Amino acid sequence: MPEHDPPYPDPYLPPTFAGDPRTPPPRRLRRHDDTDDAGPVTGVLDAALAEDQRWSTWSAVEKGQRGPEPRPEWVVTADAAVDTELGVLKTGKEADVFLVERAVPGDDARRSLLAAKRYRDLDHRAFRRDTVYTEDRRVRRTRDRRALDRKSRYGRQVAAGQWAAAEFAALGELWSAGVPVPYPVQIDGNEILMEFVGTSDGTVHEAAPRLARTRPDADLLASWWDQVRDAMAVLARLGYTHGDLSPYNVLADGDRLVVIDLPQVVDLVANPFGTELLLRDCRTMAAWFASRGLDADADELFAALLAQAW
């Protein structure tokens, strides 16, 4: 173990050497101008990829699968970019989130950190969200509908892809509306690549803590409550509530809060449980702020949001 034992296995080490410090680090990517590699160019380049690397999938996905414009400057779009998996940020019941670097080797200006959220289509994936939230979502392809009903392997793939697509669409719409959510870079099947929320000095990467883990002083607490209310208000004006809002789905990026985990975003009008879920979101958030000493009133927030939703 490292010198200062982290409370849990260091999430930023690649899985291969998370458990075993003797495992050698992944091979470094060779520079394109390496001269001792003769042979076809693609062969050389592919041989240069280590096991935890792949060519950037940016060009492989269609335009509609990329994030909204105007695209932030840090998004790396070069064909020469390589995705390197740096480790697991969090494994969950429905999805696993990995830290991925997308960078043009040797070009520090074109280097970005991404969170890759991969929805599971495995047998043990829990479907806890599938009932209440999908009331208003139609599945048009009948084979998909039947597969979902049977929960066949194909069905699980469809469900995983739909959750990913739903979250990607929500992130794009909300980001464009100014809600503090990670910028969605692209979607490819079950995988969403989005802005990594956290800090990095180039070597050490630290994900922003979840709100639940923080102990803000009174001023910061008040500012964060304002930010939560503002974010929920923008959502309400668009006709939505998060649907699973909690201090575990809000990251504290310094003084700024970032809302995450949006696959089940709820349409307040179309979903018969919309108002209930809005109230639950208000109560969960107000309860956390109250537990930290702020006079946060869930009913007052709920009323204010309802008034803006219609």
Ligand SMILES: Nc1ncnc2c1ncn2[C@@H]1O[C@H](COP(=O)(O)OP(=O)(O)OP(=O)(O)O)[C@@H](O)[C@H]1O
């Ligand atoms: N963009 C991001 N930047 C940094 N960390 C992230 C990002 N997205 C997710 N994470 C980390 O991964 C965790 C899980 O993400 P998310 O809540 O979206 O997935 P989930 O499948 O719902 O997981 P859980 O069941 O734990 O809520 C987050 O709590 C956060 O710690």
Ligand SMILES: [Mg+2]
């Ligand atoms: Mg979550």
